[in-house]
Amino acid sequence: MHKRCPRCKAKVKLSKLTGKYYCWECDIYYTTNEVIFYN
Numbered sequence: 001m002h003k004r005c006p007r008c009k010a011k012v013k014l015s016k017l018t019g020k021y022y023c024w025e026c027d028i029y030y031t032t033n034e035v036i037f038y039n
Helices: none
Strands: 001-003 021-023 029-031 036-038
Touching: none
Parallel strands: none
Antiparallel strands: 001 036, 021 029
8 A cells, every 4th residue: 555645646755854745746745644545
């Protein structure tokens, strides 16, 4: 399972500084509750 951006479905990366997931496509940080799970 991969965590993905709810907007563009790109893979998000966990930021160790903020504890949030960053989408480089949208340039937005998402919380764990906001990202979606995809295979």
